[in-house]
Amino acid sequence: MVVVGAGIIGLTTALALASTGRLAVTVVTRDTDATAADGARVFTSGGSGGFWMPFHCDPERLVRGWAAATLDVLIAEAQTPGTGVGVFPGVLLHPPPPAAVPPRPWWAALPDLHFASVGAGHPRVPRGYPGGYYFESAIADMDAYLPVLRGRLAAAGVRVVVVGADLQAGDAASLLTAARAAVAAAPAGGGGGSVGGGGAPPPPPPPPPAIVVNCSGLGSVALVGDDTLIPARGVTVVVEPTTPVSGFVSESPTGDGRELAYILNRGRGRLTVGGTYHEGDWSRTAPDAEVAALLDRAAAVVPAVAGAKRLRQWVGLRPVRAAGIRLEAEAVPSGKPGGAPAGTVVHNYGHGGGGGTVCWGCAADAVRLVEAAVAAGNAG
Numbered sequence: 147m148v149v150v151g152a153g154i155i156g157l158t159t160a161l162a163l164a165s166t167g168r169l170a171v172t173v174v175t176r177d178t179d180a181t182a183a184d185g186a187r188v189f190t191s192g193g194s195g196g197f198w199m200p201f202h203c204d205p206e207r208l209v210r211g212w213a214a215a216t217l218d219v220l221i222a223e224a225q226t227p228g229t230g231v232g233v234f235p236g237v238l239l240h241p242p243p244p245a246a247v248p249p250r251p252w253w254a255a256l257p258d259l260h261f262a263s264v265g266a267g268h269p270r271v272p273r274g275y276p277g278g279y280y281f282e283s284a285i286a287d288m289d290a291y292l293p294v295l296r297g298r299l300a301a302a303g304v305r306v307v308v309v310g311a312d313l314q315a316g317d318a319a320s321l322l323t324a325a326r327a328a329v330a331a332a333p334a335g336g337g338g339g340s341v342g343g344g345g346a347p348p349p350p351p352p353p354p355p356a357i358v359v360n361c362s363g364l365g366s367v368a369l370v371g372d373d374t375l376i377p378a379r380g381v382t383v384v385v386e387p388t389t390p391v392s393g394f395v396s397e398s399p400t401g402d403g404r405e406l407a408y409i410l411n412r413g414r415g416r417l418t419v420g421g422t423y424h425e426g427d428w429s430r431t432a433p434d435a436e437v438a439a440l441l442d443r444a445a446a447v448v449p450a451v452a453g454a455k456r457l458r459q460w461v462g463l464r465p466v467r468a469a470g471i472r473l474e475a476e477a478v479p480s481g482k483p484g485g486a487p488a489g490t491v492v493h494n495y496g497h498g499g500g501g502g503t504v505c506w507g508c509a510a511d512a513v514r515l516v517e518a519a520v521a522a523g524n525a526g
């Protein structure tokens with residue numbers, strides 16, 4: 147079976163599928179963190195803040211379980227050196243009056259977060275803010291975590307096929323065909339193959355199940371013709387402050403929510419500074435004035451940002467979907483009257499501003515959908 151996409155959703159989904167030990171998996175992708183060039187990424191995951199906090203990520207009734215499951219995994223990852231995942235204290239700031247104090251978010255109830263209301267004067271509340279919500283959360287340094295996940299895939303024998311051009315499709319049926327054809331056309335190697343040991347040649351393997359898991363993020367606008375999926379453009383700057391800054395701090399979105407300040411520990415003495423949220427904006431450039439305004443807002447919250455060395459700036463497009471994340475199986479008809487389906491596409495895309503917050507929970511549900519399709523005979 148084939149997973150399309152090697153962002154945080156594709157990698158975690160492929161790992162969850164491979165870890166069942168029952169499913170042979172190949173990943174097909176245009177980009178990985180190793181191939182995508184900064185500033186020109188179809189690939190949103192590489193520049194993500196990697197911060198566990200549900201943000202523009204729906205529907206809430208499903209996100210509750212996915213986010214909780216992912217937090218558990220990330221906290222466990224933080225125990226292992228080298229994953230790039232850490233657990234940090236921080237604060238979600240209340241806006242200054244006359245703006246109202248934002249309601250406690252639903253996720254405040256998760257015990258691992260140690261969520262608490264704090265007032266002005268708390269050591270984590272910058273001057274000028276009336277207080278905020280203190281909590282402890284996971285942050286994944288995507289520059290480290292994505293390669294770690296790819297390394298685990300290689301160790302599990304999962305091939306990652308990097309195609310030189312976008313797959314072309316427009317619906318589930320054509321995606322099923324295009325993704326499987328890309329695997330068939332790829333030269334063998336890179337994991338997943340068997341090495342001969344002499345003697346009689348092994349029997350040809352059975353044909354792989356006709357299942358494609360669609361983890362193509364914003365690529366699904368074209369790949370499956372989903373015009374309810376739109377970009378929400380965000381700009382971040384990675385900086386290295388001269389004085390260490392621990393944990394994270396974020397303003398609560400107010401007004402139209404398009405501009406806010408957040409400062410996240412990115413590990414290795416660096417910070418991810420954001421941010422913006424511009425729905426419907428496909429631009430991948432960040433004008434100097436926009437970056438300067440973003441850094442000014444952040445420096446007002448954390449003064450160390452002002453003198454920090456700029457390492458890189460980045461524009462990413464969050465895959466936001468009107469109805470929220472699409473995680474469901476779509477059987478592809480055979481085209482013959484009464485015939486069994488030709489295969490199944492399991493969709494796992496549209497994670498908006500929270501792909502890193504729900505990835506492991508969504509991956510577990512994607513595995514259940516794949517296994518159900520196999521059990522139902524919908525795998526070609």
Ligand SMILES: Cc1cc2nc3c(=O)[nH]c(=O)nc-3n(C[C@H](O)[C@H](O)[C@H](O)COP(=O)(O)OP(=O)(O)OC[C@H]3O[C@@H](n4cnc5c(N)ncnc54)[C@H](O)[C@@H]3O)c2cc1C
Nearest residue numbers: 152153176177190191195197313363365380462501502503
């Ligand atoms: C500025 C910013 C900050 C963010 N911060 C956070 C945060 O702190 N915490 C959080 O949880 N989330 C955050 N997000 C959101 C998060 O980054 C996304 O939800 C997540 O990256 C989506 O992952 P994905 O794997 O679905 O998509 P992507 O990472 O975009 O991966 C899509 C994959 O599909 C492949 N693909 C697409 N189309 C094709 C095609 N036609 N042919 C072949 N391959 C194709 C691509 O090459 C790529 O490998 C942030 C986003 C932005 C923009």
